[in-house]
Amino acid sequence: MAPCGFNLDIPVSTILFNSLTQNPELRTLNLIIMSENNKSRYLPGDPKEHHIVSYKFNIGIWVGLIILTIMTVLVSVMGINLVAFSVITALIIASAKAIVVANYFMHLKYDNILLKILFGITMLLFIVFLFLTATDYITR
Amino acid sequence: MANFVMVNSGHNRDDEADKLGMWLFLFTELLLFGGLFLVYTIYRYLNADAFLHASYELNVIMGTVNTIVLLTSSLTVAMSITAIQKGDTKMALTLIWSTIAFAGVFLVIKYFEWTAKFEHGLFPGMEHYNMLEPGEKLFFFLYFFMTGFHGLHVIIGGIILLFVIAAIRKGETNQGKFIFLENGALYWHLVDLIWIFLFPLFYLIH
Known part of the structure; x- marks a missing residue:
């Protein structure tokens, strides 16, 4: 789970870091490792950066969902003779709506990939x- | 004797683990409803005509209005997270209260819908229901069970949001620590997610 950003990183022994700092050739590598570590590591209790979804964007998503809902109802009411067609279309639109809700309202898009x-x-x-x-x- | 002081001892907090736990619970909920959808799919396949006929009894307008109400409640609870992230506690509280109000509207519409069905004697065990053919009985049984179970989730979701409001009032949930609001909102979105599938399957299959 470590690559996913959870706090389960295995600490690299300090001896390794010492040898890295003493060897001039490896100094740049060491700096890269340090910066990479700082990027992903945070202590439990530190507030982690959150992606703030704006009000405007939320409302945009809502408008999209309402349009999809109205589309489903229209397909159902108008496509009376196309039974199979309307059921499958209704399910495809429902799945699209579910994906939008999960990704944007439930923040799956911005959260940990896990x-x-x-x-x-x-x-x-x-x-x-x-x-x-x-x-x-x-x-x- | 050396004294060991552990880093950050005393107040362990891991918002991501909290959220992971909430999601694991939501997965069990999804599979719980998934089982019901499975039953629906199989019986619909076996009794296609009866299901089609029975679905005409349902009120598409009420169903559509309820879908819009639930989607809007999802919007307000999602916006309340934005509000608390920006530090606007008052706005966050207003938005959560409006979510609960929408939940109330949903349940009132559901109440009128169910009352109409009761008047037609379509609840399992009632006179008219007993005279229906087996496929239609299955449809109405599943309709009452699944929408009723979903309605129960609406009530639970509303109660969770009341607890979130209490936590925000006390200051336990605030701009720096809002995982409780996030998890409460996740539950609310799940309720919406299930309705997104219930609605076309029961009201729109004709």
Whole structure:
């Protein structure tokens, strides 16, 4: 989990750092390592930098979601004769809305990538359940 | 004897771990509703005509209004995080209160919708329900169970937000430390996320 920014980095022994500072050739490398470390490491309790989503952007996302909702209703009401088409379209639009809510309202886009990966795994798990159950019923 | 002082001892705090824990809980919620969606999908496949017929009983206008109400409540709770990050506590409180108000509006609309169904005797066990064919019975059973369960989540989400308001009032949740608000908002968004799928599946399948 260390690459994801959690506080589980393995501390590099100070001896290694000493040898790095004493060797002039490795000094630049050492500086690079130090700066990299400062970038990712923070102590528990330090306020971590948060991405602030502006009011305006939030409202923009909301407008997009409302438009998608109205689109779904229109497709359903107007496409009475296209049963399969309207169900699939409704589900595609619902998924698009869910992705927008998860990414922007739930801040998955700005948070640690680990959360996004876990979210993906959960969805994959659900699709596997659905697939296995559906194949059972369809092939009976 | 040497004295050891651990770095940052006494007040361990890890907002990211808090949030990870909240997400793990949300995943269990998603799979809980996922199971219900699975049941819905299979029975809809087996009773396509009955489900289609039964879905005409539902009020699309009320469903659409409720979707818009929930999306707006999601917006206000997302904006309350922006407000607290900017240090505008008053604005944050107003926005959370409006989220709770929208939750109330959602439940009132739901109440009228359910009342209309009760009057038609469509609740499982009622006279009209008992005369329906099996596929339609399944539809209404799932409708009442899933929207009812979702409604329960709306109530729980509202209560969590009341606790968040109390924490902000006490100053425990503030500009520098707002993970409780973030997690409360995450729960609220989950409620919205589930409704995004419930709405087309029950109201719009014709």
